[in-house]
Amino acid sequence: xxxxxxxxxxxxxxxxxxxxxxxxxxxxxxxxxxxxxxxxxxxxxxxxxxxxxxxxxxxxxxxxxxxxxxxxxxxxxxxxxxxxxxxxxxxxxxxxxxxxxxxxxxxxxxxxxxxxxxxxxxxxxxxxxxxxxxxxxxxx
Numbered sequence: 001x002x003x004x005x006x007x008x009x010x011x012x013x014x015x016x017x018x019x020x021x022x023x024x025x026x027x028x029x030x031x032x033x034x035x036x037x038x039x040x041x042x043x044x045x046x047x048x049x050x051x052x053x054x055x056x057x058x059x060x061x062x063x064x065x066x067x068x069x070x071x072x073x074x075x076x077x078x079x080x081x082x083x084x085x086x087x088x089x090x091x092x093x094x095x096x097x098x099x100x101x102x103x104x105x106x107x108x109x110x111x112x113x114x115x116x117x118x119x120x121x122x123x124x125x126x127x128x129x130x131x132x133x134x135x136x137x138x139x140x
Contacts, residue, residue, distance in 0.1 A: 019063035019070075026074040041080045042069055048086025 026038055035055070042050040050069075058066040074080045102110070107126055114122035130138075 015063035015067075016060065019059055019067040022067040022070050022075060023059075026070045029074060030080055038070065038074065040082050041074050043073065043083045044086075046086070049083035 023035055023038065026041075027033075027035065030037070030041065032038060036052040039050045039052050039055050042055070044050050044054075055066070111123065111126040114126060
């Protein structure tokens with residue numbers, strides 16, 4: 001039982017050293033400066049390339065698996081291929097299809113038309129918004 005426990009404790013260290021050697025060879029092959037630059041060459045089953053957090057986690061928890069992946073896709077490959085990133089949902093400002101953008105001149109013309117028609121609701125919608133400072137001045 002003691003021998004089995006000692007073997008379990010030394011095995012990850014041995015696997016880690018092997019993984020680090022494979023990583024060093026791969027870094028030299030692709031001409032990278034950092035370990036994280038290997039990620040773009042390692043595909044994932046879910047699509048895209050390996051995240052640097054996953055690389056770090058595998059290095060310490062599954063060093064044999066990581067070494068096998070790196071050897072297959074970087075070290076043993078004739079020309080390692082940079083994997084395209086995983087498709088993600090669009091972020092940031094999304095343009096609405098039903099939303100129309102008007103220039104300041106167009107808004108002023110529509111406001112004049114609304115004034116001529118006497119439509120108070122449209123006038124309030126189209127009239128320029130007052131700044132907080134000007135509202136405070138009016139109240140004081």
